[in-house]
Amino acid sequence: MIVAEHLTKRYGGRTAVDDVSFTVEPGRVTGFLGPNGAGKSTTMRMVVGLDRPTSGRVTVDGRAYADSPAPLQEVGALLEARAVHPGRSARSHLRALAATHGIGDARVDEVVAMTGLSAVARRRVGGFSLGMGQRLGIAAALLGDPRVLVLDEPVNGLDPEGVRWVRQTVRHLADEGRTVFISSHLMSEMAITADDLVVIGRGRVVAQGPVRDVVGGVGGASVLVRSPRAGELGSLLERSGARLERRDDGALVVRGPDAAAVGDLAAGAGIAVHELTPQQSSLEDAFMTLTADAVEYATSPSPPAGPHGSGPRPAGPGRPDEEARA
Numbered sequence: 036m037i038v039a040e041h042l043t044k045r046y047g048g049r050t051a052v053d054d055v056s057f058t059v060e061p062g063r064v065t066g067f068l069g070p071n072g073a074g075k076s077t078t079m080r081m082v083v084g085l086d087r088p089t090s091g092r093v094t095v096d097g098r099a100y101a102d103s104p105a106p107l108q109e110v111g112a113l114l115e116a117r118a119v120h121p122g123r124s125a126r127s128h129l130r131a132l133a134a135t136h137g138i139g140d141a142r143v144d145e146v147v148a149m150t151g152l153s154a155v156a157r158r159r160v161g162g163f164s165l166g167m168g169q170r171l172g173i174a175a176a177l178l179g180d181p182r183v184l185v186l187d188e189p190v191n192g193l194d195p196e197g198v199r200w201v202r203q204t205v206r207h208l209a210d211e212g213r214t215v216f217i218s219s220h221l222m223s224e225m226a227i228t229a230d231d232l233v234v235i236g237r238g239r240v241v242a243q244g245p246v247r248d249v250v251g252g253v254g255g256a257s258v259l260v261r262s263p264r265a266g267e268l269g270s271l272l273e274r275s276g277a278r279l280e281r282r283d284d285g286a287l288v289v290r291g292p293d294a295a296a297v298g299d300l301a302a303g304a305g306i307a308v309h310e311l312t313p314q315q316s317s318l319e320d321a322f323m324t325l326t327a328d329a330v331e332y333a334t335s336p337s338p339p340a341g342p343h344g345s346g347p348r349p350a351g352p353g354r355p356d357e358e359a360r361a
């Protein structure tokens with residue numbers, strides 16, 4: 036399990052990660068979503084001890100990564116800018132890494148096979164495509180058979196087969212009871228890969244929880260209703276407390292009651308209904324709404340209260356967006 040508590044990272048005057056708290060549970064795939072520069076990589080680097088928090092703390096299975104006696108066996112990480120000697124073969128790179136952790140060659144051959152690198156394992160890493168490099172990075176992360184995996188944008192540069200392979204691999208690893216924390220900016224991919232989400236915008240957590248709750252909490256579920264007496268039905272629904280959007284084509288988008296409740300209300304009033312369709316906003320919509328909120332709050336002089344309870348919170352003031360890294 037990964038537990039981050041009030042994790043904050045400042046680089047000079049810039050706050051990259053701002054009072055971030057979340058839990059990544061074992062046996063589940065947790066997606067870490069956010070736009071470019073939101074603070075995902077910085078957070079992940081702090082999880083594996085490559086960056087020190089300015090304040091707050093993060094523990095992996097109860098202790099700071101730096102205190103771990105056998106880090107590779109506890110946490111497997113794929114992070115950006117992995118240093119691999121270009122002249123080495125994939126196999127010798129993995130062997131060298133394994134040797135420093137007392138891991139035998141048999142395990143190297145195992146992860147090479149698991150990651151689909153067998154055919155290219157003796158080739159120089161310098162000639163690898165981006166996708167092959169990603170597979171090699173994942174192979175290195177799996178080397179120590181760790182309980183916890185931290186993968187920063189693992190599907191970056193992979194072809195569709197590779198993307199599917201990552202999805203199946205992380206699912207399998209989570210099903211074995213491991214903790215899997217995986218960052219991505221691909222919402223659609225996370226919708227089918229992750230069980231839980233931590234969504235970050237401008238260094239702050241704007242939502243977290245099971246995928247369905249995060250998506251449902253933003254604009255959330257609605258019911259599309261068509262009726263020849265839409266005006267009358269609309270008034271009736273509003274009087275019962277529903278929130279309503281009247282579309283130009285005459286349809287009503289109803290929030291609050293579910294489809295059954297809308298249908299019952301219409302039936303009770305003897306109003307015919309020609310369509311009654313439950314709708315879920317997509318993860319993409321949810322993400323746009325959540326991260327747009329974060330941007331709005333950052334530029335608003337007196338930010339409004341978050342519309343989703345303890346979910347979205349104001350981002351820190353005046354932080355410049357997307358500047359070059361120091």
Ligand SMILES: Nc1ncnc2c1ncn2[C@@H]1O[C@H](COP(=O)(O)OP(=O)(O)OP(=O)(O)O)[C@@H](O)[C@H]1O
Pocket residue numbers: 046049050051069070071072073074075076077078220356357358359360361
């Ligand atoms: N070493 C550093 N020195 C100064 N600023 C940094 C450093 N590392 C990151 N930042 C800044 O911190 C913020 C968060 O960056 P980070 O790379 O964590 O975001 P990200 O969500 O991983 O983005 P991306 O998807 O683009 O990689 C950015 O504004 C970035 O420029």
